[in-house]
Amino acid sequence: MGLAKTEIFSDQQNEIAIFAKAFGHPARVAILQHLFKINTCVCGDLVNEIGLAQPTISQHLKELKLLGLIKGSVEGTSVCYCINTEKWLEMKEILNQFLNQDISKQGDCC
Amino acid sequence: MGLAKTEIFSDQQNEIAIFAKAFGHPARVAILQHLFKINTCVCGDLVNEIGLAQPTISQHLKELKLLGLIKGSVEGTSVCYCINTEKWLEMKEILNQFLNQDISKQGDCC
DNA sequence: TTTGTATATCGCAATATTACGATGAATATT
């Protein structure tokens, strides 16, 4: 069926999964890392930077924008993207809560 | 083509993506959360706990085990699973490095 | 107004993922 049964999981579980999927592809990891590195809007050089075709990059940007992790604004003929810091922090909070679960209580039974 | 071009990305970028994909599905999030909650091996009740068919759970467990995030051992007629704490910490390290990038320098330009 | 440049969208092909019924393998129980 290929269709994830999201309805049987909690909102929190689905949210974790959705955010995780956002950087579950190296191209999106690379895009986000580049935006962080540049420290400002990136207007245009992402295609050269990443090494995928322009429509492919555009599609990955669309996904990240749809999730809210990046913001984009038209700047003349090019479009500028940058990290949406508020959403990033929100995501960090949610994922850290999951990643930082108390592991000390785990018995090494297997 | 549906085939991620992993070869054009760094090992680090691919590693982040692979770990992120591991909990890019709510069922795997639920499984991992349950293992954490129980604090010990889980022998058998995962199917009832999660609410997916037994082969589906088995498949998700296989993926998590392949990645090394969980360990499993045969215990009579049932199989017991638990968190692989070493691998979990390794993953946490890698993902935290990505999530905790310095966001303070990001200009709100878009 | 035409031309160039940059990005988005469409359409398609290929691979990946998700889900589960049917079946198999292993062990425990009777």
Add this chain to the structure above:
DNA sequence: AATATTCATCGTAATATTGCGATATACAAA
């Protein structure tokens, strides 16, 4: 030994994702 229980694997169907050529759109420059 026969049966029951538990989990893994196989096979298959459906949907999702990835990638890109072709094309559309929007603006700038000439």
